[in-house]
Amino acid sequence: MHSSTQRSGRGRRPAAEVRAAAVDAAGRLLFAEGIRAITFERIAKEAGVSKTTLYKWWPSPGALAAEAYFARSQPLLEFPDTGDLHADLVTQVTSFAELIAEGGSVIPQLIGSAQTDPDLAEAWTRTYALPRRDLARERLLKAQRAGQLGADADIDIVIDQIWGAFYHRLLVLRTPIRDLDIERLVTAAIRGAG
């Protein structure tokens, strides 16, 4: 009898490959059908992984969804570094806005569910929110060292002011994010940093 984590004739798939297949399947389902589609039952079937294996790696389907969102967004959200901080932030934030628009209700659902699901919250902050903040910090610190942001600028406040503006409209005001003028937002955040 073959378990679903084996391919007949080729032996057991390496764990990393199986894990990646599960994350990939979850990412596809998440963007196509929303967070409710992410069940271990469904991912097991789509990725050819046993449910037992999924339970071993993720405490809940929400935790897998958070990781899948990070994996899918990662290549889209790179920080360019042309040396022009304003232009680079506009480029990155424009990609971020497109990802949110493409995701539809996926991101509100993920963050919304995180407020009452501790496993999802832990996975969301560990695999998405804090790593993304760290990437933004890195790019902004580099700009600060290059003299493009004031020496006493509060980098974390700049981050809150740029990305927080989107989340404010998306989650709190629930007004269309396409109305947010990215050029002006970035200009205000950089100027405000001093």
Add this chain to the structure above:
Amino acid sequence: MHSSTQRSGRGRRPAAEVRAAAVDAAGRLLFAEGIRAITFERIAKEAGVSKTTLYKWWPSPGALAAEAYFARSQPLLEFPDTGDLHADLVTQVTSFAELIAEGGSVIPQLIGSAQTDPDLAEAWTRTYALPRRDLARERLLKAQRAGQLGADADIDIVIDQIWGAFYHRLLVLRTPIRDLDIERLVTAAIRGAG
């Protein structure tokens, strides 16, 4: 037979009074026990209101919770007007930070649930988020007319940058909001507005 909306010997309570009693009971429960305590069963008992009446006024307990949150926060979140925009914003935002801290998980729960509960989302934006944004707009427009903000400042971006910063930490990063330096946040937002 007396219905629970009547007081014996004193006739039927005016609808506005009954409604206020329900909102008040919901506010108390919300801050004491969290959003899960807000059921029509419980509010009916606490406020001496029939469940039928509650269903007539609110499509769901979540909608009542959102209105109760606004009612409870309203007196705490007034915008002072001393003529000094920076000082007034620091005062208001400090009250807002205290309200969030006092509420514990109430605000994340409300906003989180709004992402998957359309009735709650509608009540949240209509009775809390958009009215609060309008009050902030009013105060900032007044400052702009007084020359304390640049003539071409984008008022909505200033709002996103101040209050969005809190929601970013509260909901997305899930880091303590007490770490956010309100003085610096307000300074950056005003300076950034130009």
